[in-house]
Amino acid sequence: MSHTPFIMASYLISAAVLLWAAFAPVVNKHSLDKQLKARQKHMDKKQ
Amino acid sequence: MNRFMLFFHKTGSPPWFYRFAGKLIPWLWVGFAVLTATGLYMGLFLAPPDYQQGESVRIMYLHVPAAWMSMMIYGMMAVMGFIALVWRIRIMEVLTISSAPVGAAFTIIALITGSLWGRPTWGTYWVWDARLTSELVLLFLYIGVIALYNAYDEPRKAARAASLMAIVGAVNLPIIHYSVLWWNTLHQGSSFSASGSSIHPSMLWPLLLMAIAFKFYYGANLLSRARLRLLKQDHRKRWVHELLVQESE
Numbered sequence: 001m002s003h004t005p006f007i008m009a010s011y012l013i014s015a016a017v018l019l020w021a022a023f024a025p026v027v028n029k030h031s032l033d034k035q036l037k038a039r040q041k042h043m044d045k046k047q
Numbered sequence: 048m049n050r051f052m053l054f055f056h057k058t059g060s061p062p063w064f065y066r067f068a069g070k071l072i073p074w075l076w077v078g079f080a081v082l083t084a085t086g087l088y089m090g091l092f093l094a095p096p097d098y099q100q101g102e103s104v105r106i107m108y109l110h111v112p113a114a115w116m117s118m119m120i121y122g123m124m125a126v127m128g129f130i131a132l133v134w135r136i137r138i139m140e141v142l143t144i145s146s147a148p149v150g151a152a153f154t155i156i157a158l159i160t161g162s163l164w165g166r167p168t169w170g171t172y173w174v175w176d177a178r179l180t181s182e183l184v185l186l187f188l189y190i191g192v193i194a195l196y197n198a199y200d201e202p203r204k205a206a207r208a209a210s211l212m213a214i215v216g217a218v219n220l221p222i223i224h225y226s227v228l229w230w231n232t233l234h235q236g237s238s239f240s241a242s243g244s245s246i247h248p249s250m251l252w253p254l255l256l257m258a259i260a261f262k263f264y265y266g267a268n269l270l271s272r273a274r275l276r277l278l279k280q281d282h283r284k285r286w287v288h289e290l291l292v293q294e295s296e
Binding site: 001003004006007009010011013014017018020021022024025026028029032033036037040 | 113275279
């Protein structure tokens with residue numbers, strides 16, 4: 001039995017999980033920044 | 048007040064923590080990248096195949112450090128959760144809950160890579176063995192902590208409940224560790240003991256490098272998540288407003 005597919009799958013899946021976990025806060029931060037800046041603009045206009 | 052105590056007290060301030068973590072994160076990512084590149088090069092190209100496992104031993108350079116991380120992070124969560132409950136330090140609450148998704152990610156990696164290693168070595172992807180089952184229970188505990196936190200609207204109440212669950216769930220850690228000794232399991236025992244390691248240095252070094260790399264990853268990811276959570280919780284506070292003004296300038 002060739003071990004290569006099992007090794008490849010292990011590394012690819014691990015990379016995918018680690019990348020997902022690393023980028024999730026970055027993506028969330030971008031959307032939060034947008035929301036906060038939009039709210040800030042709205043408040044500035046009100047004043 | 049000495050410098051250490053001053054530093055300790057400063058970490059309790061969300062604006063200070065936010066800025067300090069922001070400076071630390073890029074260095075942690077650099078450390079992770081360098082150590083991972085070195086560890087993977089040694090593990091995939093320099094280390095020899097195992098005399099019994101053959102080439103599939105290369106999965107161990109991911110599986111073992113990920114399994115260690117899954118337990119270490121849960122242990123950290125329990126300790127930080129305890130501090131958060133006893134001394135009501137908000138940063139500790141934030142760090143406890145921010146650790147859970149990272150710990151869950153490492154547990155998923157440990158379970159999947161273990162399963163992919165088991166197929167060519169044991170002849171099966173999964174057995175309801177004490178070590179494998181207790182590691183699966185650890186994943187459910189991580190999911191439970193995240194779900195419990197999200198079940199509350201008020202973040203501090205949520206963090207207290209999640210901290211309590213993290214502390215109670217820590218009972219699973221010795222079960223995972225000693226499962227290979229307490230029960231007759233298919234999973235092999237530890238290759239590390241107080242007297243040293245039974246692993247050849249050509250395999251031991253990439254394993255240790257990957258273990259350290261994963262700690263850098265945890266640090267960087269945890270701080271990124273903690274910063275985000277602080278921003279979300281404090282979005283109506285003055286320091287966030289000032290930060291936004293600074294960033295837009």
